């Protein structure tokens with residue numbers, strides 16, 4: 001009955017089961033249509049205006065004309081359709097939706113008890129109901145509905161008109177569809193948890209279904225699931241907050257979207273604090289806006305939020321989060337189009353975060369620090385030069401050399417750092433706890449910034465002071481020696497930083513070096529060509545470069561050996 005269920009190429013003499021592929025906005029609908037097919041009633045044809053059903057046993061085709069469709073919205077949590085049977089002319093209004101929504105229309109004790117039973121088994125429940133309308137009733141409804149849709153306050157008016165024909169509906173069926181988890185989901189979640197990531201599940205499902213799924217996913221890591229009781233008022237929220245505050249530190253909490261809303265309205269700060277203390281959080285019956293709100297609340301408290309979703313109802317949350325990950329799958333492409341990153345399976349999330357995420361954080365940090373280093377070292381040299389020459393404003397290097405320094409001589413090796421891999425992918429996946437180190441922010445902290453500032457000042461000072469005071473008195477020779485030492489220092493520093501060599505990195509280093517040697521030989525205006533051929537030039541350059549780089553190499557080597565022994569052990 002779903003407006004979005006479509007059957008393709010079902011006509012003709014070919015047995016339809018072999019050709020049909022059903023498509024729908026929700027996988028539940030496909031499951032239901034496939035099930036009726038197995039039972040002998042198949043969806044034979046479906047277009048915008050007609051539905052044909054085939055009763056296999058009687059070899060009979062029943063045609064329906066679609067009179068109205070009421071699409072699913074997360075506010076109403078149901079969808080409806082009005083159809084007219086072609087032969088009898090009977091008009092029927094069918095509705096299917098969440099039990100909470102339909103329970104308001106049906107007076108059935110049986111329904112809620114059965115729903116709970118199905119949900120406790122982890123099944124996604126849908127309730128179906130129908131009502132037969134006379135032609136007069138339908139025509140009156142149609143004209144009122146049309147009018148309501150033209151009204152400025154459209155949604156309010158249409159809801160009121162719909163409520164009118166929804167009176168006196170009869171329960172038709174209750175279905176429970178298993179939302180089977182993909183194979184690797186529990187393993188992926190446990191890897192992410194080991195990586196220090198807190199996992200919250202926000203779902204539109206019933207509380208019982210959500211709890212069952214959360215258990216099978218082993219989502220909680222605490223002392224057991226605590227179900228937050230319903231809250232309707234500020235007093236309820238206060239009582240709940242007190243109860244939660246006094247309960248176990250490490251509990252796992254499951255709460256309904258509406259209750260969460262009430263609690264947040266009155267005690268936002270306190271409640272978010274309680275939620276953050278829990279080791280597992282599940283919000284059931286969560287509307288798309290509530291999902292987005294949760295992401296916003298956490299971001300406002302300086303947590304980094306990655307939202308992962310696969311349905312249209314996750315789009316708002318994905319857009320609200322720091323990192324939105326959309327999964328392309330049975331529920332369409334809305335989430336994957338909205339996300340910053342799109343993946344095909346939930347299991348790829350582990351690789352996305354633990355390998356690529358970790359690596360890009362490391363690489364961005366290394367690149368940023370190197371760019372600081374590259375700029376600061378040459379500024380220090382200019383400063384030393386100016387100070388020695390009585391604060392004169394003479395530029396140490398002519399513009400052409402400065403351009404060369406910033407581009408062809410150093411750019412390729414520095415940028416090739418984005419190809420560096422500190423550990424192989426398999427190791428990053430085998431030891432998710434390595435990801436945890438990122439959260440300490442050591443890669444790009446004030447400390448690392450100051451260390452690199454210190455290194456730049458030391459190296460700039462050594463190169464310039466060495467070239468000036470220790471060895472030379474001719475300006476062109478000072479320029480030549482210091483500039484060569486500077487380029488070599490930068491190339492050596494890149495080489496010292498690289499952990500895993502990529503052939504492009506070797507290429508970048510060699511190309512830069514060759515370019516520089518070629519420049520030395522060709523541009524004799526800036527360099528004294530004869531001096532380069534002198535052994536004196538080279539040993540001076542080598543001594544200065546060694547003094548600037550060797551201490552760093554020793555310190556770095558010792559640091560790696562001593563302080564990161566644990567980390568080094570797993571670096572294969």
Ligand SMILES: Nc1ncnc2c1ncn2[C@@H]1O[C@H](COP(=O)(O)OP(=O)(O)OP(=O)(O)O)[C@@H](O)[C@H]1O
Pocket residue numbers: 002026072074077078079096097098099125126202203204205206286287288311313
């Ligand atoms: N196409 C539909 N027709 C009728 N009812 C639906 C439809 N889609 C969802 N529902 C009902 O509305 C409820 C809320 O749906 P919603 O799409 O917000 O979340 P969900 O699909 O249950 O879970 P998730 O957030 O994990 O995707 C569902 O649990 C279901 O009972």
Ligand SMILES: [Mg+2]
Pocket residue numbers: 026204311313
């Ligand atoms: Mg859904």
